Amino acid sequence: MPDQPTSGLLRATIDDVAREAGVSTATVSRALRNHPYVADSTKQRILQVADQLQYVANSNASRLASGQSRTIGLLAPLLTSWYTSEVVAGVEDVLAHARFDLLIGTANPLARERMFRGDARFHQRIDGVILVDVFCSEAGAAKLADLETPVVVLGEQLRSITSVSVDNERGARLAARHLIELGHRRLAAVGGHAHMDVAHNVPTERLRGFQSALEAAGLKLPAQYVEDGDFTIEGGRTAMHRFLALPKPPTAVFLMSDEMAYGALWALREAGLRPGVDISLVGFDDHPVAESVGLTTVRQPVREIGRLGARLMLDTLDGFGAVMHHPIELTLIERETSGPPR
Amino acid sequence: MPDQPTSGLLRATIDDVAREAGVSTATVSRALRNHPYVADSTKQRILQVADQLQYVANSNASRLASGQSRTIGLLAPLLTSWYTSEVVAGVEDVLAHARFDLLIGTANPLARERMFRGDARFHQRIDGVILVDVFCSEAGAAKLADLETPVVVLGEQLRSITSVSVDNERGARLAARHLIELGHRRLAAVGGHAHMDVAHNVPTERLRGFQSALEAAGLKLPAQYVEDGDFTIEGGRTAMHRFLALPKPPTAVFLMSDEMAYGALWALREAGLRPGVDISLVGFDDHPVAESVGLTTVRQPVREIGRLGARLMLDTLDGFGAVMHHPIELTLIERETSGPPR
DNA sequence: CTGAAAGCGCTTACAG
DNA sequence: CTGAAAGCGCTTACAG
CATH class of the missing domain: 3.40.50.2300 (Response regulator)
Structure with missing residues (x-):
């Protein structure tokens, strides 16, 4: 049974440890925080007593005292x-x-x-x-x-x-190249946050990367092939419906988040179209649900x-x-x- | 410009407020925490000074002092x-x-x-x-x-x-009755946590409710129609594949979480089966992705x-x-x- | 209704 | 290497 200098119901304080170890509280404080200049034997004794008393420093007190x-x-x-x-x-x-x-x-x-x-x-x-x-x-x-x-x-x-x-540009290029290699020529992209007051570099960089891969393949990205999906499921759905309403819809769409891709998948189902067959989709993230819906995506370890x-x-x-x-x-x-x- | 009794870089303390308001720190403390017995005029003055100095109590100090x-x-x-x-x-x-x-x-x-x-x-x-x-x-x-x-x-x-x-039993009954009303007679259920050392009432109650609804309709729930899906996507997928491998698979499955339902949806896709047509699925939760995959589910406001x-x-x-x-x-x-x- | 003062449990120059 | 002591910024009986 460990000694309990105070009531068993109260947490041990630094004073309890100091008394029990026969040193001052200053030394206890130093020993427990691995400060230099504490004799090894003293330190061992303090550590043992602290352990025995199950002492844990009161964080409010230490933060107040240290100013950290x-x-x-x-x-x-x-x-x-x-x-x-x-x-x-x-x-x-x-x-x-x-x-x-x-x-x-x-x-x-x-x-x-x-x-x-x-x-x-x-x-x-x-x-x-x-x-x-x-x-x-x-x-x-x-x-x-x-x-x-x-x-x-x-x-x-x-x-x-x-x-x-x-490297957002690279991620978008990965997506674009994959689709281009599959043979797609009419590619579209869905980004977002265009309306936010907090500027956002992510969609900008991804769009740039996507665009550059298209250009490298001699393809263009017309304005009607770029939509704002707000980085939400609902936004992705709306964006995809807009694409589908176009006289010449894209054959492949890059969505800058998996959640927008879920919305796009939803829109395809509503339109009776098969993903990967009628229209190809690539997302970004590798969200936990992505694998189960078979979503091709750019994985980032968030x-x-x-x-x-x-x-x-x-x-x-x-x-x-x-x-x-x-x-x-x-x-x-x-x-x-x-x-x-x- | 507000007065700054201390350097502009330092946070105002209760002493600053007390000095500025011409009262003791005790009174400031009381006024700021809505204690009774503080004269209304005093309180107003203190509140104003505190606001002016942008005073916020140091939580480490107050927690230490109050013991809370x-x-x-x-x-x-x-x-x-x-x-x-x-x-x-x-x-x-x-x-x-x-x-x-x-x-x-x-x-x-x-x-x-x-x-x-x-x-x-x-x-x-x-x-x-x-x-x-x-x-x-x-x-x-x-x-x-x-x-x-x-x-x-x-x-x-x-x-x-x-x-x-x-009311887990009721939720499961809702799911069962919905499927029974649609005409299903071979219903299955996927729960989980059977292996966990921490006992779990949720799957137990849901299974009980599901079972009771079946019984009320004169139906049985055979042992091979109950699987442990571990409350994960992968677990739901495995469970569904087991059902599909049965000589007489169920025509409807109740999954006790939407994530398990995503796994079941995945298994159906792998088997070339159409959800809601070849096999019906009902989940539990109304997870954010549920709507986009068209999942029928029991919604709970988590x-x-x-x-x-x-x-x-x-x-x-x-x-x-x-x-x-x-x-x-x-x-x-x-x-x-x-x-x-x- | 208000204030002086003790105390919460630590840390840290300072002195030895 | 160690200790006595001040101090961190509050709260709270206690006394008035």
Whole structure:
């Protein structure tokens, strides 16, 4: 039976450990946080007593005393999308293990403004900020780099800030080339976020990549073959219906998210058309449901992106890790919704 | 320009507000937290100064001083499922607005044991616990009710503990009756979690309801018409393939989650069978993708369940809210995967 | 209705 | 390598 210097119902405090180990609380504090200059024998004894008493430092007290919040802020334009939830899950996972809290906020214009301005009251509560799909560009990144608060950007490649992103142009090219190789000549693309006040580089880059692959094959992308699908199922459905209503509909469509592709699949069913036979579809993400509907798609390891982002933030706070860009691999997964044109 | 008694870069503290308003910090603390016995004029002045200084209490300090952690624990057997993520999103939403933290844990046997035992060290860090789909039964609930820590149970109807749940038997009956009315006589069911060490009432209740509806119609549910789909896409696919391999396959299948239904849809496509024509399918949840694949399903407002659970917890902590069960409405959504048998 | 003061449980210069 | 002590920013009996 472990000794219980206080009532069995109360959590052990640092004083309990200090008393039991016959040292001061300062030494306990140092020993438990691996500070240098603690005699090895002392440290061993403290560790043992702490373990015996099942001592865990009160995080409110240690944060108050140290002035470190151990809290990371995360800003994203859309919190409810599958993509963002996955990223957040990855971030949360790593942060929780490091005993950091996560403060999530929407990247509305006000929050962005505060970020770029380096609003002290905003920063004082957090040790660092992770930006998910918040369009910065090099100009904004330069300002961010000037702040006292460490920033990690997810979804965009930046020079002056630690960032992790996929090569969107390449992903779109993968999709386009696949369809071109199958023999398609009339290709269309569905993006989104054109209406959002928060600028978004993702659809822009993907469209550029898609376009460049078409051009390389001597093909054109007419304006009526580009639609805004709002990155939602419903948006993808509407976009596909628009294509189908065209005098000369495309034979293949690239949708910049799997969710939009589900909407397109829905539209095809409504029109009595067979995906991969009458019209080919390629998505982007490899969402959990994609495999079951046979969707050909460009896979990106979303949760991994979140995990890596969190780790980079932790490294930065530890003083490790230089500012650099971390590219993430993209893979084309061929399934049943893409096939040769009729 | 607002006065800045301290450097513009530092967050205002309660002392700044007290000095500026010409009162003591005790009065500021009371005024800001709506305590009684603060003169109205004093309160107004303090509120104004606080607003001007953009004062926000340091939560570490207030939690340390008050001894209240303002943290709710959440335990669930499976954290990565869509269902749990939705519940958590609902809980988090309400809790964040109330400035409560959420501590998420897996409901593994150890954690459960600590719960039921009322382990002090576990409870000392949280103000309350929300249990999501952790099987308790009345016996376990009675023990939980004895703890000092408030508990809210989600997913099971209990007498001695505040709980919110859907009527699983009724939901399954809705699905069965719909299929029977369409003319089906050979009905099958896919559940899951039979192998989990954490007992699970959900599939049990749904199976019971399904069975009772069949019996009421003079039908039987043979053992080979019941499969464990593990509540995953892959599990649903495997289960459906087993049914199809039977000498006399069912003409309609009830899957206890939409994700399993996606797997069943996949299996049908692999077998060249048309859902709603060759075989009818009914799911459970109304997952975001369900509508786009035309899945007939029993809708439950999952995020709402999480929201309500969190609100009940907050009410309990405030001393409001009696122990009671809160039932949630279930609706059958008829779509294209269900139709008359061939 | 209000204030002086103790205390929450840690961390961290400072001195030894 | 170690300890005494101040301090982090609040809350809350206690006294008035």
